[in-house]
Amino acid sequence: MQxxxxxxxxxxxxxxMNEFLTGGFVVRGRDLTQQQIQNDEAxxxxxxxxxxxxxxxxxxxxxxxxxxxxxxxxxEGSANALLFFVxxxxxxxxxxxxxxxxxxxxxxxxxxxxxxxxxxCDVFIGNIIKCRPPENRDPKPDEVANCLPYxxxxxxxxxxxxxxxxxxxxxxxxxxxxxxxxxxxxQFHEYYPGFARxxxxxxxxYHPAYLLRNYSLDNRKRVWxxxxxxxxxxxxxxxxxxxK
Ligand code: URA
Numbered sequence: 001m002q003x004x005x006x007x008x009x010x011x012x013x014x015x016x017m018n019e020f021l022t023g024g025f026v027v028r029g030r031d032l033t034q035q036q037i038q039n040d041e042a043x044x045x046x047x048x049x050x051x052x053x054x055x056x057x058x059x060x061x062x063x064x065x066x067x068x069x070x071x072x073x074x075x076e077g078s079a080n081a082l083l084f085f086v087x088x089x090x091x092x093x094x095x096x097x098x099x100x101x102x103x104x105x106x107x108x109x110x111x112x113x114x115x116x117x118x119x120x121c122d123v124f125i126g127n128i129i130k131c132r133p134p135e136n137r138d139p140k141p142d143e144v145a146n147c148l149p150y151x152x153x154x155x156x157x158x159x160x161x162x163x164x165x166x167x168x169x170x171x172x173x174x175x176x177x178x179x180x181x182x183x184x185x186x187q188f189h190e191y192y193p194g195f196a197r198x199x200x201x202x203x204x205x206y207h208p209a210y211l212l213r214n215y216s217l218d219n220r221k222r223v224w225x226x227x228x229x230x231x232x233x234x235x236x237x238x239x240x241x242x243x244k
Contacts, residue, residue: 046079049157053150057130062146065131071098075126075154082234083123084160085109086151088169088207089139095132100125101208108208109166116227117239124158126151128173144173155200156193162230163191163200167207174202181206185226188233203230 054074060066073090076099085101093103101109113120129139129147139147155163165171168181175189181204190199205226211219224241231238 043079046157050079050154053153053157057150060130060147060150063131063143065129065133065143068134069131070095072130073098073100073127073132074130074150075100075124077120077124077126077158078122079124079158081122081124081158082161083118083230084155084158084163085123085125085166086163086170086174087125087127087166089127089129089136090132091136092132100127104212105207105209108212112208112223112227115224115239115241116231117237124154124160126154128170138169148173152193155191156197160200162233163202164226164230165202165204167210170207171202171204175204181210185222186229188229201233203233 054072057072057074060072073094077084087101087105087109090100091103091105093106094100100106109125110120113123128151129143130150131147133139133143163174165174165184168184171181171184172178174191175184177184184204185206187203189202189204191202192199203226205223206214206219211223228238
């Protein structure tokens with residue numbers, strides 16, 4: 001199997017070799033401290049693991065969705081993201097492009113992320129299942145059971161401070177809850193990443209597709225209230241939407 005590309009690693013090795021040859025510590029104006037090298041290495045490792053997971057997803061034929069898809073949609077974003085959004089499953093646009101949340105609901109998610117004064121590349125975006133269910137039907141329990149380990153491993157690698165579960169399906173699956181999204185949203189829950197690992201704060205909120213179908217000021221306000229709590233939890237500034 002071809003080894004995953006790792007551009008950061010190649011650049012770092014080049015810089016380190018330069019440093020060795022010049023005998024200096026400042027390489028092209030950049031101070032390569034030990035800490036920085038360690039941080040870069042940690043990021044490289046996470047990126048390589050995430051690419052490995054995406055590769056496994058591309059090969060996956062564990063359920064019939066594997067033969068119906070155009071593309072797998074493993075997820076994308078920063079390996080160091082503090083915030084991890086989880087949706088339900090790819091739709092037609094995502095299946096066509098192999099990227100999460102790029103259709104109408106995706107454009108709405110982009111607006112939510114922008115309102116939080118963040119960029120897509122600051123966060124990680126994934127789904128409970130990685131292939132599009134036909135006619136966008138709900139994922140079946142065995143499809144979720146087969147696919148969920150990929151997401152669990154992605155969360156483990158990124159190790160975010162907060163997960164936002166978009167919609168009932170993501171929230172109920174990640175929290176192993178039978179409560180409705182109306183009951184789950186608006187407060188933090190604990191996501192259990194597995195034995196002996198620290199829990200991660202999880203905020204459930206309405207799915208952007210639900211917001212598009214039920215486009216009321218109240219619903220949008222509810223989602224914004226949820227996102228303000230997320231920003232506070234992350235120690236990030238909370239923009240005042242009333243001034244916009
Ligand atoms: N809806 C989802 O839940 N995920 C996507 O990636 C797109 C739409």
